[in-house]
Amino acid sequence: xxxxxxxxxxxxxxxxxxxxxxxxxxxxxxxxxxxxxxxxxxxxxxxxxxxxxxxxxxxxxxxxxxxxxxxxxxxxxxxxxxxxxxxxxxxxxxxxxxxxxxxxxxxxxxxxxxx
Amino acid sequence: xxxxxxxxxxxxxxxxxxxxxxxxxxxxxxxxxxxxxxxxxxxxxxxxxxxxxxxxxxxxxxxxxxxxxxxxxxxxxxxxxxxxxxxxxxxxxxxxxxxxxxxxxxxxxxxxx
Numbered sequence: 347x348x349x350x351x352x353x354x355x356x357x358x359x360x361x362x363x364x365x366x367x368x369x370x371x372x373x374x375x376x377x378x379x380x381x382x383x384x385x386x387x388x389x390x391x392x393x394x395x396x397x398x399x400x401x402x403x404x405x406x407x408x409x410x411x412x413x414x415x416x417x418x419x420x421x422x423x424x425x426x427x428x429x430x431x432x433x434x435x436x437x438x439x440x441x442x443x444x445x446x447x448x449x450x451x452x453x454x455x456x457x458x459x460x461x
Numbered sequence: 462x463x464x465x466x467x468x469x470x471x472x473x474x475x476x477x478x479x480x481x482x483x484x485x486x487x488x489x490x491x492x493x494x495x496x497x498x499x500x501x502x503x504x505x506x507x508x509x510x511x512x513x514x515x516x517x518x519x520x521x522x523x524x525x526x527x528x529x530x531x532x533x534x535x536x537x538x539x540x541x542x543x544x545x546x547x548x549x550x551x552x553x554x555x556x557x558x559x560x561x562x563x564x565x566x567x568x569x570x571x572x573x574x
Contacts, residue, residue: 350503377560388549388564389504402560436503443560448553449494450562452503 350453352437358459361427367456369420369437377443378420379450380412381436389436389452395420396443427460434458463488463554467565474540475573482568483534484550492553493526493533494562499546507548508535530555540572 350371359365369378377396381389394402395414409431411423420437434457438450467484474480484493492511496504508519510526510533517524523536533552537544550565 352503386547386567386569388567391561394560396560434501438503448492449506449509450551451506452496455501455503457501 350437350439350451352435352453352456354456355454356457356459358461359424359427360461361429363427364423364425366424367422367435367437367458369422369453370418371439371451371453372418373439373441373451374417375439375441375451376417377440377448378414379438379440380410380420380422381438381452383434383436383455393422394443401443424458427458429460432458432460463563465550465552465563465565467550467568469568470566471569471571473571473573476540476542478540480537480540480544480570481534482548482550483532484552484565485532486552486554486563487531489530489555490533490552490563491530491555493524494551494553495522495524495533495535496549496551497546498549498567504549537570540570542572542574545570545572 353368380392383389392406393412398414413421434455436455437453440448440450465484495507498504508524513530515526521538547567551562
């Protein structure tokens with residue numbers, strides 16, 4: 347299995363809702379990432395988990411809360427989002443975060459719209 | 462922060478033509494990755510490069526890790542309509558930790574049949 351899967355594919359939520367994005371990989375990778383991507387822009391890193399521990403938080407607002415329940419799963423909990431948070435949210439994984447041969451593999455993304 | 466300069470920003474070509482795009486940096490990188498992204502989808506890894514001077518092919522795609530470790534190029538030969546999309550270079554700088562990728566701004570490729 348060489349895939350990163352993400353659910354849901356699309357999500358529409360109001361500013362008072364609480365929702366979660368889910369990501370899963372079964373490649374035995376020990377590093378997982380959340381990115382945010384706006385139209386016609388490159389992905390922007392949000393969080394990095396290494397061996398199930400949060401290693402990087404790129405000063406992301408607290409309305410985004412990541413969680414890594416185990417080495418295969420990564421969640422992003424959303425609460426009180428703003429319309430400007432509407433974007434494509436991408437999950438990625440890599441074998442580890444150090445050393446060579448650490449290419450990142452991306453999931454298909456969740457298209458989030460905040461009303 | 463570190464930046465990658467990716468060019469050209471966009472390309473309009475006829476089917477069958479060859480394409481070349483490149484990325485440059487002011488600092489040294491130890492990894493170069495090339496991704497293709499279709500609208501509404503996640504980036505798909507095309508080629509990964511790990512050594513200065515390395516030349517790697519994947520079908521009609523060829524990419525090279527520059528000798529100075531500050532640049533990389535991607536060539537697509539005999540383009541076809543399904544090559545349409547946005548191509549991103551990404552690199553892992555030698556300084557500042559190995560966890561982060563730095564992305565170029567992308568090259569949007571349009572192929573006219």
